[in-house]
Amino acid sequence: MLINPMSGGVGNRAGDEAKAILSEYDVDADVRILEGDGFADTIDEAISERPDALFVLAGDGTARSVATLAGQKDVLVATLPGGTMNMLPKALYGTGDWKKALRRTLEQGEPRKVAGGAIGEEYFYCxxxxxxxxxxxxxxxxxxxxxxxxxxxxxxxxxxxxxxxxxxxxxxxxxxxxxxxxxxxxxxxxxxxxxxxxxxxxxxxxxxxxxxxxxxxxxxxxxxxxxxxxxxxxxxxxxxxxxxxxxxxxxDGETVPVGKEAEVRFVPHAFTALALSPQAVEDAG
Missing domain, CATH: 2.60.200 (Tumour Suppressor Smad4)
Structure with missing residues (x-):
């Protein structure tokens, strides 16, 4: 599980709080903090280790980037709500509360193929x-x-x-x-x-x-x-x-630079999310 405590919806205690929740379940969890100059390297290392599932608790932009990288490496990823708008997490987990989303995913999560769009190298999923x-x-x-x-x-x-x-x-x-x-x-x-x-x-x-x-x-x-x-x-x-x-x-709720011209393409399978079923999201919402 990757955590950026500096993200607006996370906080400095998130690492300890996540460990406490994970300890309640039968999983072998490794919680890592995203910080400073090692931010990108920590993400790359986590994906390269090909875990059974990669959870990310960070801002909208970071969650979107990790989902894109995980999709390219065929790693199952859960993007928990840690940003401002949390469009993608709310669509996948039915809540803007990362603790509720984490518990729901551990208890009800299943693989879901997520389609999206791409503007150059910038992917969006909502x-x-x-x-x-x-x-x-x-x-x-x-x-x-x-x-x-x-x-x-x-x-x-x-x-x-x-x-x-x-x-x-x-x-x-x-x-x-x-x-x-x-x-x-x-x-x-x-x-x-x-x-x-x-x-x-x-x-x-x-x-x-x-x-x-x-x-x-x-x-x-x-x-x-x-x-x-x-x-x-x-x-x-x-x-x-x-x-x-x-x-x-x-x-996906984040302002991005585009320029005077842009091309957008549909991506049928951008990544695979560990998420709630559509019906469970609707019930949760």
Missing amino acids: AAIMGAPALWAPAREAIRSGKLGEAWSKARLAFRRAFSGRIRFSLDGKTEEKAEALVLITPLISKAFNESDPGLEAAAMKTADTGQALRLAANALFNDWRDDEAVDTRRTRKVKLWGRSRIPAVI
Whole structure:
């Protein structure tokens, strides 16, 4: 089990707390702390030893990176919630509490193949928001955390930029289109997933006037924006995007640099998670 105590959702006592929980179960556990200059080496060493399962308790970016590396080496991995948004852990374990997730995994965990998407070398397993409305993600998270002052400040910044320019995109090499944003949703959380035709759910945000923009902004903060009439959804395996300036992007809750052009591809089997079954996640949630 790899732990980054400096991550916002972890803390300095996490190592001892994890050891205490693991001692209650019939497992041979090795807990290692991620720190300083040896951060990357500790991860590489753990994966190279090919354990029966690799647990990681760290921020969203680190958990995503470890999942990607583990997938390349065919190592079973459990990404516990230790970040800010915890999109991937919540989808796999039905909770944002790492202790509950650890216990649930030890008691109910089973191997689950996880599909995803990739933007260059950056992989995502829940969703990627491409375009200026990606700036709404921090505002929405602040609302969920009850930080209304911070939410208002971030929402003002987001709205100033959210509808100031459009991105161009093409799905599976087809006709060029324009939109305020394109959201790519993986099978793990897609409501429109089809096993017979797997791929990413592409939701294009298109508004015709300020009124639609305001409504879409409200839905982005408080409701399921995919139900908005200004959102068009389709399935895709390959996406090309480009814009006049750098495209804002949030993948699995983390802001990442993209540039003025980007290509996204569907990855049918990105890694294998030790996680709850979909029904157990739904029951837990």
